[in-house]
Amino acid sequence: MKQLFYMYPLQGIAMIDQIPEPQISLPDDVKIKIDYAAICGSDAHMAHGANDFLFEMYGIPQGTPIPLGHESTGVVVEVGSAVTTCKVGDRVTINTVIPCGKCHSCRTGHPNLCDATLSARGGGGMAEYIILPDSEVYKLPDNISSLHGTLAEPLHIALESVEKAEIKAGQAVAIVGGGPIGMLTLQVAKMQGAYPIVLFDITEEKLRFAKELGADYAINSKDADAVAQALAVTNNIGFDKVLECSGSPKVLDMAMSLLGKGGGLVITSVYPGGSKYELDLSTFFAKELSIKSSYVAPDTYVRSINLLNRIDCEKTITNVFPVDKYTEAFAAHNDGKNIKVVIKF
Numbered sequence: 001m002k003q004l005f006y007m008y009p010l011q012g013i014a015m016i017d018q019i020p021e022p023q024i025s026l027p028d029d030v031k032i033k034i035d036y037a038a039i040c041g042s043d044a045h046m047a048h049g050a051n052d053f054l055f056e057m058y059g060i061p062q063g064t065p066i067p068l069g070h071e072s073t074g075v076v077v078e079v080g081s082a083v084t085t086c087k088v089g090d091r092v093t094i095n096t097v098i099p100c101g102k103c104h105s106c107r108t109g110h111p112n113l114c115d116a117t118l119s120a121r122g123g124g125g126m127a128e129y130i131i132l133p134d135s136e137v138y139k140l141p142d143n144i145s146s147l148h149g150t151l152a153e154p155l156h157i158a159l160e161s162v163e164k165a166e167i168k169a170g171q172a173v174a175i176v177g178g179g180p181i182g183m184l185t186l187q188v189a190k191m192q193g194a195y196p197i198v199l200f201d202i203t204e205e206k207l208r209f210a211k212e213l214g215a216d217y218a219i220n221s222k223d224a225d226a227v228a229q230a231l232a233v234t235n236n237i238g239f240d241k242v243l244e245c246s247g248s249p250k251v252l253d254m255a256m257s258l259l260g261k262g263g264g265l266v267i268t269s270v271y272p273g274g275s276k277y278e279l280d281l282s283t284f285f286a287k288e289l290s291i292k293s294s295y296v297a298p299d300t301y302v303r304s305i306n307l308l309n310r311i312d313c314e315k316t317i318t319n320v321f322p323v324d325k326y327t328e329a330f331a332a333h334n335d336g337k338n339i340k341v342v343i344k345f
C-alpha cells in the first residue's frame with residue numbers, strides 16, 4: 001500500500017508504495033481503509049525537522065521513516081472479535097494518539113502527555129490502510145461527509161485550546177496565526193461568545209478567510225502598527241485572552257504585548273526544538289499575566305465531532321489533492337494562501 005513518511009532526520013517527505021497492508025492481530029483491532037487525510041501544520045513542521053528533538057527524546061533511531069498523518073477518515077473494512085464501537089462499512093474518523101494507560105501522565109489524568117504515544121501501535125493516517133484499537137475509532141454522523149470529517153481532529157485541538165484559555169462571552173480575544181488551528185480556534189471562540197475577536201496573519205488571503213469565518217477584525221502582523229491597531233479595538237485596555245497558533249517563536253513578543261491586565265496567553269503551536277523567548281518578568285508579574293500551553297487534548301474528541309455541524313467545513317477546507325500529488329499538496333499547505341489542505345487516498 002501507499003504511505004507517506006517523514007524521512008528522519010531532515011530528508012523531507014516520501015511516499016513508499018510497497019508498505020505491506022497492516023493485518024488485524026488483536027481482538028480490539030479495527031482495520032480502516034483511509035479515504036482522506038488532511039495535512040496538519042505539525043506534519044509540515046515535521047518535514048522541516050521541527051519534531052527531531054522529540055524523536056531524539058523518545059530514542060527513535062535516525063533513518064527511521066516516521067509515519068505522517070493523524071487527521072484521517074475512512075471506512076471500516078475488518079474488525080477484531082472484541083470490537084464494540086464500530087462495524088464493517090461504518091464511516092469513521094480516528095485518534096492516533098493512543099495513551100498507554102500505564103505511565104505516570106496517563107495515571108494522573110493527562111493521557112495527552114502519555115510517555116508512549118510516539119511508539120504506540122497504529123502507524124500513520126496518511127496511508128491506504130490503518131489499524132487502531134476500537135477505543136480510538138469514532139463513527140462520523142450521517143450528515144458529515146468523509147472529507148469534512150477530517151476536521152474532527154484539528155477541531156478537537158482548537159476546542160481544547162479555547163477551553164484552556166477559559167474564554168468567556170464578551171471577552172476580547174486575539175488569535176495569532178491563521179493556519180487551520182487558528183481558523184478553527186476562531187470559530188470555536190466565536191461560539192463561546194468572545195467579542196471582539198482579532199486574528200493576525202501575514203498574508204492577505206488568510207486575513208480575508210478570517211473575516212469570512214467570523215473574525216471581527218483581521219490585522220496583518222507585518223504592519224508596523226499591528227499591535228496599536230489591535231489594542232485600539234479594545235480601547236487600549238488589551239485582550240483578555242491571546243491564543244498563539246502560528247508556530248513562529250518570533251510572534252511571542254507581539255502576543256504578550258496584546259494582553260491586558262490579568263490576561264492569559266495559550267500556546268497551541270509546534271516550535272522548532274530549542275526555540276527560546278525572553279520574558280519581561282516585571283511586566284509579567286505586575287500585570288498578573290499567565291501563559292499556558294495546550295498539547296494535544298485528552299477529552300474533546302466526541303464534542304468535536306458534534307461541533308462539525310456548527311463550523312464552516314466547506315470554507316475551512318480549501319484544497320484536495322490525490323495522494324500521488326502529495327508534493328503539490330504540501331506545497332499548497334506551505335504557501336500561506338490556503339487553510340486546510342486534504343489528501344485523497
Ligand SMILES: [Zn+2]
Nearest residue numbers: 040042071154
Ligand atoms: Zn494535527
Ligand SMILES: [Zn+2]
Nearest residue numbers: 100103106114
Ligand atoms: Zn501513558
